[in-house]
Amino acid sequence: EAGVVQSPRYKIIEKKQPVAFWCNPISGHNTLYWYLQNLGQGPELLIRYENEEAVDDSQLPKDRFSAERLKGVDSTLKIQPAELGDSAVYLCASSLRHSSYNEQFFGPGTRLTVL
Amino acid sequence: DAKTTQPNSMESNEEEPVHLPCNHSTISGTDYIHWYRQLPSQGPEYVIHGLTSNVNNRMASLAIAEDRKSSTLILHRATLRDAAVYYCILAGANSKLTFGKGITLSVRP
Numbered sequence: 474e475a476g477v478v479q480s481p482r483y484k485i486i487e488k489k490q491p492v493a494f495w496c497n498p499i500s501g502h503n504t505l506y507w508y509l510q511n512l513g514q515g516p517e518l519l520i521r522y523e524n525e526e527a528v529d530d531s532q533l534p535k536d537r538f539s540a541e542r543l544k545g546v547d548s549t550l551k552i553q554p555a556e557l558g559d560s561a562v563y564l565c566a567s568s569l570r571h572s573s574y575n576e577q578f579f580g581p582g583t584r585l586t587v588l
Numbered sequence: 589d590a591k592t593t594q595p596n597s598m599e600s601n602e603e604e605p606v607h608l609p610c611n612h613s614t615i616s617g618t619d620y621i622h623w624y625r626q627l628p629s630q631g632p633e634y635v636i637h638g639l640t641s642n643v644n645n646r647m648a649s650l651a652i653a654e655d656r657k658s659s660t661l662i663l664h665r666a667t668l669r670d671a672a673v674y675y676c677i678l679a680g681a682n683s684k685l686t687f688g689k690g691i692t693l694s695v696r697p
Contacts, residue, residue, distance in 0.1 A: 514689025564631050573620045573679035579631030
């Protein structure tokens with residue numbers, strides 16, 4: 474079974490440029506998550522999708538971040554414009570459904586460096 | 589969300605058992621205890637979870653205290669590939685996984 478796929482794995486951009494990350498979750502998983510992980514810290518949730526609906530985006534900085542999950546499968550996370558402080562690893566995860574006993578499956582992440 | 593407390597780091601020897609402790613004194617009755625681990629340059633990986641009873645799977649065992657205020661992840665025979673950051677997380681009513689800094693496990697050959 475294929476795991477969560479993310480691309481690109483690495484991205485280097487200059488500040489004020491836009492950037493987008495793509496995620497393909499495990500087939501059949503209704504719930505998709507985007508996390509942000511700063512160096513030396515645990516992942517922090519940015520947004521959660523149930524199918525194509527964003528049901529928890531309270532931690533997403535909406536002035537520059539946006540996300541979409543068209544047709545309830547793949548998802549894209551965008552930053553425009555990027556700032557130096559956005560340098561981090563962006564992780565995508567999926568689960569069958571969102572519950573306290575379901576495991577989440579994580580992708581390898583996209584490491585963003587903003588110069 | 590109820591919080592967990594873990595030591596910053598732990599060292600173990602290869603092929604010996606490892607006990608990773610976690611305190612969660614404010615756990616509520618419906619909180620599940622989850623453990624994830626993160627190897628270098630990879631995303632977190634699910635290890636095990638439980639509610640009240642001890643749990644075993646192919647990766648590890650989870651021992652949960654009777655009062656549920658603490659738990660221990662047990663790796664029965666550490667290998668070099670087990671060197672990672674291990675996160676102890678409580679998943680409650682909102683089912684969110686709130687990661688802390690975790691415990692960094694080093695395995696000596």
